Amino acid sequence: MTIGDHLDSFHGLPVHTFPVPGAPTDDLPEPDSVAWRITSDVYDADEDWPVAFARFSAAVDTTRVKALVVGAWQEAYETDPSGVIEALLAARDRFPALRAVFLGDIVMEECEISWINQTDVSPLLAGFEALEEFGVRGGTGLEFTALRHGALRKLVVETGGLPVGAVRGIGASDLPALEHLDLWLGTPDYGGDSEAADLEAILSGARLPRLRHLALRNSEMQDAVAAAVAAAPVVDRLEVLDLSMGVLTDEGAGALLSGQPLTHLKKLDLHHHYLSAAVEERVRQTLEAAGVQVDLDRDDAEEDTEDDGTVWRYVAVGE
Amino acid sequence: MSTPSTARPVSPHTGPRFAVVGNPENRRVSLFADAVRAAGLPGPRVVAWRDVLREGGACFAADEIVRIDSPGENSEVDRLLRGDAEPTLVEGSARWYAGFTAALRTLRGGVRLDDPGELAVLFDKRACHGVLARAAVPVPASPTSGPDGAAVRGWDDVRTLMREHRMPRLFVKPAHGSSASGVLAVESGGAGRIRATTSVEIAPGGALHNSLRVRRYDRERDIAAVVDALAPDGLHLERWVPKASQRGRAADLRVVVVDGRATHAVVRTSRTPLTNLHLGGSRGDLAAVRDAVVAAGGRWPDLLEVCERAASCFPGTLCVGVDLLPAVGWRRVFVGEVNAFGDLLPGLTGLPGSGAEDRDTYAAQVAAALRTPAAAGLLPPHRTGTPHA
Numbered sequence: 001m002t003i004g005d006h007l008d009s010f011h012g013l014p015v016h017t018f019p020v021p022g023a024p025t026d027d028l029p030e031p032d033s034v035a036w037r038i039t040s041d042v043y044d045a046d047e048d049w050p051v052a053f054a055r056f057s058a059a060v061d062t063t064r065v066k067a068l069v070v071g072a073w074q075e076a077y078e079t080d081p082s083g084v085i086e087a088l089l090a091a092r093d094r095f096p097a098l099r100a101v102f103l104g105d106i107v108m109e110e111c112e113i114s115w116i117n118q119t120d121v122s123p124l125l126a127g128f129e130a131l132e133e134f135g136v137r138g139g140t141g142l143e144f145t146a147l148r149h150g151a152l153r154k155l156v157v158e159t160g161g162l163p164v165g166a167v168r169g170i171g172a173s174d175l176p177a178l179e180h181l182d183l184w185l186g187t188p189d190y191g192g193d194s195e196a197a198d199l200e201a202i203l204s205g206a207r208l209p210r211l212r213h214l215a216l217r218n219s220e221m222q223d224a225v226a227a228a229v230a231a232a233p234v235v236d237r238l239e240v241l242d243l244s245m246g247v248l249t250d251e252g253a254g255a256l257l258s259g260q261p262l263t264h265l266k267k268l269d270l271h272h273h274y275l276s277a278a279v280e281e282r283v284r285q286t287l288e289a290a291g292v293q294v295d296l297d298r299d300d301a302e303e304d305t306e307d308d309g310t311v312w313r314y315v316a317v318g319e
Numbered sequence: 320m321s322t323p324s325t326a327r328p329v330s331p332h333t334g335p336r337f338a339v340v341g342n343p344e345n346r347r348v349s350l351f352a353d354a355v356r357a358a359g360l361p362g363p364r365v366v367a368w369r370d371v372l373r374e375g376g377a378c379f380a381a382d383e384i385v386r387i388d389s390p391g392e393n394s395e396v397d398r399l400l401r402g403d404a405e406p407t408l409v410e411g412s413a414r415w416y417a418g419f420t421a422a423l424r425t426l427r428g429g430v431r432l433d434d435p436g437e438l439a440v441l442f443d444k445r446a447c448h449g450v451l452a453r454a455a456v457p458v459p460a461s462p463t464s465g466p467d468g469a470a471v472r473g474w475d476d477v478r479t480l481m482r483e484h485r486m487p488r489l490f491v492k493p494a495h496g497s498s499a500s501g502v503l504a505v506e507s508g509g510a511g512r513i514r515a516t517t518s519v520e521i522a523p524g525g526a527l528h529n530s531l532r533v534r535r536y537d538r539e540r541d542i543a544a545v546v547d548a549l550a551p552d553g554l555h556l557e558r559w560v561p562k563a564s565q566r567g568r569a570a571d572l573r574v575v576v577v578d579g580r581a582t583h584a585v586v587r588t589s590r591t592p593l594t595n596l597h598l599g600g601s602r603g604d605l606a607a608v609r610d611a612v613v614a615a616g617g618r619w620p621d622l623l624e625v626c627e628r629a630a631s632c633f634p635g636t637l638c639v640g641v642d643l644l645p646a647v648g649w650r651r652v653f654v655g656e657v658n659a660f661g662d663l664l665p666g667l668t669g670l671p672g673s674g675a676e677d678r679d680t681y682a683a684q685v686a687a688a689l690r691t692p693a694a695a696g697l698l699p700p701h702r703t704g705t706p707h708a
Contacts, residue, residue, distance in 0.1 A: 002590060004567030020650060023616055039648075043488060043561065077487065078509035109561040109569045109592070109647055115508050319535075 002108035002319050003137070003158075010035040011067040011100035011133050018056045021047055031064035032097065039071025042110045049073040050087040057091060067100035067133075076104070076111045080119040080141050089127045100133035102156075112319045114160035114190035118142035122169070125149050132177075139191050144169035153210075154180040160218075160318045161190030164198050171201025179212045182242070185219035187318050196224040205234030215242030215269070218315045222246030223255070230259020242269040244295065245316035250279045257282060263290035271297040272316045335689060337363035338379055340371060340426060341388035342396055347663055348388060354681035358689070372399040372422055379429025384688050386637075387426070387433040389660040390419065391497065410527060413552040416442055416495035432688055433659070434635025441633065441659040444494050444555040456629045457653045459558040459644070460484070463494075471554040474543035481507065486558050490592075491515075491546060494553030497658075500529050501549050504559060504592035505542065515542045516592050519549075533591045559592065560653050563611065563645040565603045571655065572608065572643040574623065575662050575680050576630035578687035581623035581641075582675040583667050608645070615649035622652055623670075629654045637691075638662050638684050 007015050016034035019025055038056050040049040047055075049070070068088075073081050081103060088101070101124065104116055116138025122145040125134060132153045136142070139159030144166040152175055157166070162185050170183070181202070186192035205211060211234060216225050226243050229235060241262065243252075253275050262268060268287060273296065275283070280296050287294050304312040337355050341348040343365045352362045364383070368390040371377045379385050390396045400418035401411045419442065423435040440446045449465020451458050462469045462480045469480055477491060487508065493501040503517040514537045520530040521541065527548050536542050546554070562569040568588035575583040586603030609619045626641040633639055640661015644653045662680040669675025675683035 004564045004569065004590065006564075017648065019616065041561075041647075043558070075487075077506070107561075107564055107647065108590075109564060112506075115506070115512070117509065 002317060003113055004107055004109075006037070006071070006107055007035075007069055007102065007105050010069050010102055010135075013067050015069055015105075017071070018052070018059075021052075021055065025059045028060060031061045032066050035067035035069050035100065035102075036060070036065060037069040037071050037105065039105075040074050042072045042074065042076045042106065045072075045074040049081075049084050053084075053087050053091070057094065062091070062094045063096055065095055066097055067102075068095075068098065069102045069105045071105050072110050076106055076117060076138075077115045078117060080117040082119050085119070085121070085124050088124060092127055095128075096130075098128060099131060101128065101131060102135040102137075104137035106137060108319070112160075113138055113158065113317055114140065114186075114319055116140060120145055122147050125152065139163060139166075139186060142166050144173070146170075146172035148174040149177075151177055153177050154182075156180075156182040158182075158184045158218075158317070159186045159190070159192065160184075160315075161186035161188065161192030162194060163191055164194040167194040167198045168201070171199065172207075174207045176207075176209055178208050179210050181208065181211060181213070182215035182217070184217060184245070184317065185221070185225070187220040187315055190318060192220065196221060196228040199225065199228055203228055203232035203234050205232070205237060208234065209237075211237060213240040213242070214238050215240075215244070217242050217269075218245035218317050220247050220315055222248040222315075223252030226252035227255035227259075230256050235260060235262070236264075238264075239266045240269070241265055241267075244269045244271045244273070246272070247313045247315060248273040248275065249313070250276050253279050253283055257286055262287060263292060265292045267293040267295070269295045271295045272299040272301045274301055274303065274313050334360065336361060336380075336383055337386065337685070337688070338366055338383045338429065339363045339386045339388055340366045340368060340377065341386075342369070342390065342393040343367050345389070345392055346665070347660070350663075350665060350679070351386060351388065351681045351684075354679065354685045357682060358685050360685075368393070368396045368422070369399070371425065372396065372418075376422075376425030376427065378427045381428060381430075383429040385426070385429035385431050385433075386684070386688075387423070387431075387438070390422075391660070410548060410552060412493045412495040412501065430691075431635075432637040432684070434633070437633045437636045438659050441636070441639070441657055442495055442497075443553075444492055444496075444656065445553070447657055448555065448557070450632045451629055451654055451657070454628065454632050456632065457625060457651070459490075459560045459653050459655070460486070461555065461557045462486075463555045463557075468555075471550055471556065473550045474546040476550075477505075477546055477554070477556065480556055481505075486556070488559040490557045490559055491549075492555045492557065493549055494555045497660075499593045501527075502593060503542070503545065506559070511539075513537065513539050513542060515545070517545065518593065519545050521545065533593055557655075560644055561647040562592075563647050563649045564588075565607060565611070568601075568603070570603050570608065570645065572622070572645070573661060573664070574626040574641045574643055575638065575664065575683075576626055576641060577638045577675065577680070577683045578690070579627060579631065580673060580675075581626045581630075582669045582673040582678075582683050583662075583664055583680050584623075584670055585664055585667060608649075611649045612645070617649060625652055625654065629657050633657065637687060638680070 013035040015037050017037040038053050118138045118141045120143035135156035137158040139161045146169045355363050366377050401415045420439045445463050448461050462484045488506040491503040503515045505515045507513045516535050520528045570588045573585050574581050588603040629641050630639045640658040642655035644655045
């Protein structure tokens with residue numbers, strides 16, 4: 001699977017794409033009623049992203065804008081969004097109401113997730129101290145320098161391979177308001193070089209006192225992640241645990257079930273898994289009876305078995 | 320060339336009559352025959368490609384309305400057209416093309432619904448692209464377009480053209496391929512990354528096969544091996560326009576144009592860059608496409624007009640199937656290909672307002688063929704006017 005659709009909502013608001021150059025702007029929605037998607041093109045851009053952003057800033061009352069979705073920037077397959085981040089930081093005084101930013105709403109046909117170049121995104125967060133929600137797509141070159149951010153409630157990092165440096169940087173950050181953390185760990189093929197031990201700072205929960213929703217997913221080492229989660233202190237405070245989209249097999253699910261009780265969860269998401277029917281049933285019996293909503297949709301998780309018996313299993317979003 | 324032995328048919332029927340050159344066992348032929356009979360006419364005379372090729376041609380009566388259909392999906396015909404290549408081999412398309420265009424020239428007489436010269440263009444993607452570009456039909460940029468296009472002798476030439484034309488992402492297509500046969504979607508990025516998505520499979524011995532599974536190659540030497548093997552048959556390069564999506568799948572449209580009017584359309588969606596239905600693509604939602612076009616500030620009739628403009632480059636061909644590529648965001652469209660035999664959409668009725676609302680693509684063509692002056696002239700006086708039983 002790949003990312004096929006642009007975001008249609010973000011930060012609880014419908015996404016509205018700011019019109020291309022030359023298109024009418026006299027019928028735009030109220031500035032605070034939508035999440036504004038500002039986009040260039042990955043290929044053959046007529047207008048670089050910062051220029052599109054300047055056009056947007058001139059056409060809309062930026063003091064009322066709550067949410068921005070950064071779409072494609074020019075040549076994202078070999079250019080990181082430093083220019084995008086600079087443009088946003090330079091404009092921060094004109095966006096006092098901005099609470100949410102998504103960096104890189106780019107779909108497969110534009111540039112596949114593992115090809116999107118990223119950079120250190122911490123300066124963006126540091127620059128927007130009131131930001132409550134931040135999302136980023138693409139793992140190549142992605143860095144997350146450890147920081148303290150007092151307002152951030154939701155952090156989403158979508159990758160086909162999340163570099164270990166970024167994993168550790170997030171773990172070392174003080175995020176006292178963070179309620180929702182969603183990391184797509186990906187595969188080593190696409191730069192996902194962390195190990196389960198690198199998640200320890202996150203799993204301790206020491207710097208994440210308000211965490212309620214933890215997703216550590218889309219991982220080739222989903223079994224090891226599940227085993228680590230099974231004994232993690234942070235689980236106690238969670239309402240939603242999401243280990244979906246990865247290569248979760250009976251081994252990981254077994255470790256999860258034999259660890260600390262999960263019956264306090266509202267939801268356990270394991271969709272896109274490689275569990276046997278027997279283990280699926282065990283998960284259901286253990287948790288559904290306790291009132292936990294369990295998502296065990298196999299989705300498009302399909303094994304390939306070669307003639308020599310080698311079995312290939314895939315994460316949901318790699319490429 | 321031997322004398323065609325196909326007997327000129329003698330029929331007591333005095334109204335219009337059809338003939339079809341095709342593979343008799345193929346459903347394209349039976350669907351067309353059904354449409355002819357549904358119009359109250361006797362079934363068409365079926366002239367088998369196999370016989371045309373073995374006997375060196377076929378003749379048609381001056382009043383026979385002749386449809387040419389695909390010679391595909393018949394291994395014997397394929398072998399006769401290519402000379403003895405294995406049918407799943409990707410290579411050999413140049414021989415196939417030479418055989419096919421030569422065979423077209425052996426068909427004589429009749430009222431023709433297809434023009435051999437235009438078919439020769441439609442089955443050469445470089446020539447077709449050139450014709451469309453000269454007619455100002457929006458097409459993805461191509462360095463191999465038309466008679467002045469660059470020749471591609473192998474992967475090194477592809478690399479050079481990618482660099483010179485700033486095309487880091489492109490489609491590499493056999494000039495004479497059909498469906499997605501032999502097509503590679505190639506993308507290159509920083510740090511020497513490269514990837515090709517294709518249905519071509521490299522067999523253990525190094526031979527190339529078409530498969531029904533889309534696979535990816537990310538080692539340049541594998542990609543080079545595939546391209547080098549395909550290149551002697553001719554290659555067409557085209558910029559990969561990022562396609563719009565529908566429910567998470569890349570979408571394009573197949574629009575059938577009959578006698579100048581866009582009559583039928585389907586949406587094809589896929590999780591890979593190749594949307595062909597036999598490669599795991601599926602039909603999408605046409606109404607949702609219209610909505611998306613309108614939401615992006617466009618007009619649906621404008622899309623159909625682009626298809627009709629593409630078809631008008633082939634005035635001697637009654638029906639073509641246009642592959643229309645909506646660019647990401649639904650704000651622009653490009654014509655990907657124009658297909659001579661792009662009408663196999665069984666059971667699909669026409670677009671509202673197209674005049675083919677109750678007709679499938681075959682019935683629409685029969686009706687259009689009967690409207691042409693040549694065909695109308697064939698109607699004896701007592702058959703004109705209101706039809707009767």
